[in-house]
Amino acid sequence: MQWLKHVVLVAAVGIVGADSQDPIEHIRESDLRADLFALAGDQMRGREGGTLDEMAASMWIAERARDAGLLPGGDNGTYFQFFPLERYRVSAQSTVTLGGQALRMGHDVLPDGTTTAHVDAPVVMASAAQLAGSAESPSLDVAGKAVVVRYASAPGVTTPLPSLRAWVRTIQRAVAAQEPAAIVAIVPDEARDQWNRSAAAFPRGSYALDPDGTAEPRVPSVGMPLLYVRESAITGTLAASARVTAAITAESFQYPSVNIIARVPGRDPMLAGEYVLYSAHQDHDGVRYPVEGDDIWNGADDNATTSVALLAIGRAVAAAPGRRSSLFIWHGAEERGLMGSRWFVKNPVVPLSAIAAVLNGDMLGRNEPDTAALLGATAPHRNSPELVAMALAANTAVTKFTVDSSWDSPDHREGWYYRSDHLPYARAGVPALFFSTLLHPDYHTPFDNPDRIDIGKLARMTRWMYATGRTVSEAETRPAVDPEFKLERCRDYTGNYCGN
Ligand SMILES: [Zn+2]
Structure with missing residues (x-):
């Protein structure tokens, strides 16, 4: 009874209350800015996958996730899922x-x-x-x-x-x-x-x-x-x-990387066994050679933006849980080859069949303020037309970006669809979308710094991901997978035609 009262209260305050705060108001530019400058600051040393710097950044994220009201979703009651990177190099x-x-x-x-x-x-x-x-x-x-x-x-x-x-x-x-x-x-x-x-x-x-x-x-x-x-x-x-x-001579060894996993239980007992998965990667390129005197490759856009977006979404979801449960995963060692997402898909903490949708973001804070890209939204990369419709409706209702779909094309020379953590999930048959504000000249240089991020745009991208996830979470039926989905890539990086 106590619990039922709680459900009614959340529904009244969080979802339908006419004069109460919409939970999306928990996504605030001030929080995003403070978190971004901390996570992409020089003290985090570029968070390289498979280094102590990635570990330190991951501990920081887990602490902030706890502060946001998220519960641990990793191994043994922790926020972490460690996994070994196999390393191989000339001695x-x-x-x-x-x-x-x-x-x-x-x-x-x-x-x-x-x-x-x-x-x-x-x-x-x-x-x-x-x-x-x-x-x-x-x-x-x-x-x-x-x-x-x-x-x-x-x-x-x-x-x-x-x-x-x-x-x-x-x-x-x-x-x-x-x-x-x-x-x-x-x-x-x-x-x-x-x-x-x-x-x-x-x-x-x-x-x-x-x-x-x-x-x-x-x-x-x-x-x-x-x-x-x-x-x-x-x-x-x-x-x-x-x-x-x-x-x-050569040497091989293992070094750990880590996924950070947090959750918010759904409020509908009939649907709480299903999950909306919000996805980011916390790692970047670490400390490398200096360019114009700067040797820390901070990765503010790539991908501290989505990492802090997940914290903000977490505050909103924790304030008003959806019918379905929510999972938040910051994937480790993405830059070393989608390692964390590939590991999770083979070692999931909930059955993959229970994941209603994966909403992945990578690079959310640059370029024209009113334009953004949604990948996995057009054939052949669209693996769930219903999920795409939910995301586009959320954009129309909440964020009103002009959606650039050209980078989703299998002909696009950057092959952008293939370059972030939604991919292993899509391969495994989970409805998946990739939100991005695309490339810029500071990409993978020491100049991808927090002061170059458009915080207002980051906040809108965060709200778009959240509003999409809320729609999925509240829907009577979850989005279906398109059986026609193909991972078709017609050109490689050099522009050569790959065929099918
Ligand atoms: Zn990235």
Whole structure:
């Protein structure tokens, strides 16, 4: 009886009360701003997935979720679901010498990829132009030798060089048939950006996930190493008799990442076993190389915006729970390959069949104030027309954005639909939408800072996600999955047609 009275009271105050506060009023710009500046501030050090910085940010979010009135929804009565990232990389103990000079792995020399190798071979100096024709008519004998080639345009050539990695691939293709012992690309100081990018990738290595414990253990590929050597690290000139030696080993280990999971029980006992899932990712790119003196890649838009939006939505839902229950998930290590959402879909805390809809946001606070994108809203990426209709109706009623659907097209060169945490859920047959305000020049740079976020727009995007979720939560029947749904992607990043 006590409980029933409570239900009536919530219904009266939260949903139908004519002169009381609409729960959407709990979504306030002041809260969003304060949370955003904290989560995307330099003290959070860019929240890189699989680091202590991500852990610290995750503890902060869990504390704020508790303050917002959300209950723990993770493992063992906590707000957390930890999962292991499988890491794999070239060991920093690997050794390389060039002309007798020892090069420091990670500082003077960098590997491209994780290839283990033992090399002791004479150097053959070549230009890219000399090597270009090697596939058809070898003009240089490089068999069993270490090809040393400088990353530079040929004299008189004014067209810009391809990226270091693409350039090295063309050299590799040109000489592969001759089976050289190694390719050593000398990187001049002018190409510092390219060097920095590879240097940032080196300690990180590659990341993988084994969410159902079925992956085969990874074995290193053994073969011809591709090495980048910083030109300024080489002292003197290379003698004609110089050799390259290399002992390159790999290492693998696990490091945890974490999903933060919170919930609000539904108020209708008949529907409380079903869930509206609000989704964000808390991680970003961490501390990397400086650009214009700033080495913290804060990820304010990507994705502190949705992370703080979920806290605000949580305050609104906690104040007036819907008929269905609500789940709030901040997915870990999204930037390392949708790791947290892929893990959750294989290890869900509620049955996937009980999730009525996934409302994912990624980057909610930039670009034109009145335009926003909804992905998963047009065929073939639309997996629930009824859910799309609910989201569009919520926009018409509450937020009135002009909805840009062009980025949902399978022809769009960015492939945006494939790049956030709704994707594993959609693959698993859960109705899913992706809210975004799309790309901008600060994307994945140290300049994605909180002072560049349009807080008013973030608040409207937050209200749109909330209003959509409230509609789902209150609906008599949950949105159906479209059997025609296809994960169809007609072009890859380079614009090549992929077919079906
Ligand atoms: Zn993101």
